[in-house]
Amino acid sequence: MHDRDLEGLYNNYRGLRPTTIRSILDCWADRRPVEESLEVIRRVFPGSQILESTARSVMRYLQDRDWRGCIVNIIGDYGSGKTQMGFILLRMIRERGEARVRMITADPLTELRSEILEDGDERPLVVIVDEVDLLIGDMERGKRDRVEELADLARMMTEGSFSNPARGSVILLLSKKAHSSLKMDRALRNRLIDRAKEFSLSMSETDRERVSLEAVRRIIALRMAYSEEDRLRIFRSLGLIYPFMEKLALDLCSMHEIGGIVKNLVTALDDILSELTDPRSLGEVEKGRFFEEVLKRFFSEVFRRVHFRVTVGDERRDYVAIFSEEPLSVPGARTDAHYDIRTYDADRGLIGSLLVNQVGLEIKYGDYWKENRDQLLRVMERYPLLLICVTEMDEDELADLRNQMRAGGRAFEIMGLSPKVLGVTLTLTPEGALRFLRNWGTFERDLEEILSILTLQSVRVKDREVSDQDILAQASSAIVSSLMRELRRARKMVRTSTLSDLIRRSLEGVYARYGRAAPDLPEILVDRILRLLEREGLGRLSETGKSFSLSAESKRNLEELSLDEGRRRDMERVVSGILLRMQEQAPGLDAL
Missing domain, CATH: 1.20.120 (Four Helix Bundle (Hemerythrin (Met), subunit A))
Structure with missing residues (x-):
């Protein structure tokens, strides 16, 4: 399905200049708004329909009031597209030609006030103010001068009389947190909130997931349209790249608005393309061996030492886990590798001589092991065990397995690793595979958490x-x-x-x-x-x-x-x- 979708988008984007494509991708990677024409924004921006629908509602509201006397608050979380919305409104108002329009950040308010007073143009002026959150941050630190300037500007722009109509309107782009802070301040609420018409940029969970998957297709298609070389390289490895990008997009949905999701997707694709090589074609058994070797090398070179802290009440202990390729052996079973756990003086950076514990490390590809856990259980009679499981496993099934293996007080943790993530290493250089896993896996946090939990359970x-x-x-x-x-x-x-x-x-x-x-x-x-x-x-x-x-x-x-x-x-x-x-x-x- 994605092949047909990508082909259509790729053909649509081939008409864009390479410099335009590069500019768009760079803007997304830096979380800057795309300053292209409305036609280009409609073609490339994920979720542009949602932004444009809100923008049209704002335009109708202003136009019905002859562009004068309005305060409009556009509210959205960080990364929801507020600044991009500001640029869409800037283009729309200019195209309409019925009002003048300026878009500014919250800084040069004094200069703008002087310009408005000296300007002889009688057409209404719409001022779009971005980064209002900076002023709220100052206010919370006890510095109110800049936010008071903003309130004065809004009053000067939007208040008039029968013989002297208001000079124009003000559009404020602000986060939910900034909006709440303004509501809690009685004086500012009266001037900037109570009189304002509010529009929200928040997406539902379903919309955010849909737009995130749309972003995957658009970003890949843009890179394919950027150059023939990129198109051929992506096409050869598309079966490995696309599933990972989809998974990454859905994972990011739980924490980020669309701006953060798009930024991470662009950066991830750039990282992959910088280390891309011809994909390896392996059978399932060979693939399992390849993944095991990649992971063992990854732990050996990237996470050879892991510092972590265990806290019990007010008492804190620092430890260091040192990777060893040597297996831990018990009668009838052995692990793939292990970590030695030692005490650690974090202030002086000194590793203690006392071996506190040893944690077995076992790597399994597929889910065949679930029906035959005898070897794992034998290891756990003597050692805590961390199982790296490379398979697509239902979240509930994963949790059930963890709880079953921990029955009777056994110290066990499982780190589920999707083949969609590890599969990308099949088309990367050896060094690129290690960098990719470090940047786009969750190993660092997971290892610190898991080692802390296993230590609490076993020491x-x-x-x-x-x-x-x-x-x-x-x-x-x-x-x-x-x-x-x-x-x-x-x-x-x-x-x-x-x-x-x-x-x-x-x-x-x-x-x-x-x-x-x-x-x-x-x-x-x-x-x-x-x-x-x-x-x-x-x-x-x-x-x-x-x-x-x-x-x-x-x-x-x-x-x-x-x-x-x-x-x-x-x-x-x-x-x-x-x-x-x-x-x-x-x-x-x-x-x-």
Whole structure:
């Protein structure tokens, strides 16, 4: 299907000059608006119909009021296309010819005010003001002079009398956050919000996914139209490039507006083309061996050392994981490689001499291993295990497998890696494959998270005599870490049964390290932990309580939480308090 779509777009774009195509792609990569004609924007811009529909609504609103006396607020998240909308309106108003139009950033307001007062042109003037968020940032730091200038400009432009009509109208391009800040300021709200007509640039999830996939086709077609050499190179490897680009677009939808999605897609295609070679043609068995060698080399050269931190309450421990190609062996089984876990002095950059733990690393291509896990289970009797699974696996199935493998307190994590991502390495140079995986995989964050979780599950983080309270604190940290990783991995929804199992398995793992069986966690306490996730803005429980839905906003909240150690510690303390209720219902746990 994509071949026919691309062919049509490619033929459409062949009439564009190479310099125009390069300019468009560079603008997208730098998150700058495309300053081409409306006809070109309509042809190339993903989601141009949505922007143009909003622009026409703004034009009708202004035209019905003779272009005078209006304040228009166009509100959208970062990357939603506000600046591009400004340029579309600039072109439309100029083409209409009934009003003058200026587009400015928020900086030169004083100069513009002087120009307006001295200008003798009696036609109405429409001023489009971009980057209003910069003024709001100043205001929040206690500097109001520039935002007051903006409010004065809006008043001067839009207020008039019977004998002296208003000079024109003002269009403000601002984010939702900036809009909320203006609404909270009584004086500015009266001047810039209450009198304004508002238009939103927010897309629904369905629209954003559709436009993102549209962007994939347009970006690839533009590169093919850029030169005959690019067309031939892309065509030879299209079966590997296109599936990855589609997956990347859909993955980006959960966190980014269309501007960020397009930027990443352009950059990813540039990275691929810079290292592109003839695609390798391999059978499934050979492909599995090739992927295993690529990944082992990747871990050996790119992530030979991984620094990570484990936090239990107010106590923090730094560790370093050092990759080794040597397998870990147990009777009847061995791993592909492993990581040695050692203590680490982050302040002085010194690696401790004490070997804290060893984590087995196993790489599997396909899903044949799911029916025969005996070798993995043998390894896990002695070592924590990280399984790199290269297969397309349903999110729920992946979570179920993880929870099954962690039964009985076993320390296990699985990193699902799509063949659509790894498949691109079949058409890249050896060095290009390593760079591609580093830039477009999620290995760095995943490895730090996974090693932290496995350490919490398999190591006595507190090496002094520990109390039940200490174990609860470590269990709380393991639960929060595992839940955050699961929510980050999921795209739109997680079953609550999956999260419940994850909570219980995390609890079992920590207690097992201290030679204890975890107390039973009542369903009502599990529900309280899930309600905590909801209160933190990390998702929403369904009315039936069977699923936990995720949105772009909850994904952003999750990112903010991962960077806020204080907020995360507070969350762990709440979980610890919930677990304490469990402990009170299961007396007899003496201090170790």
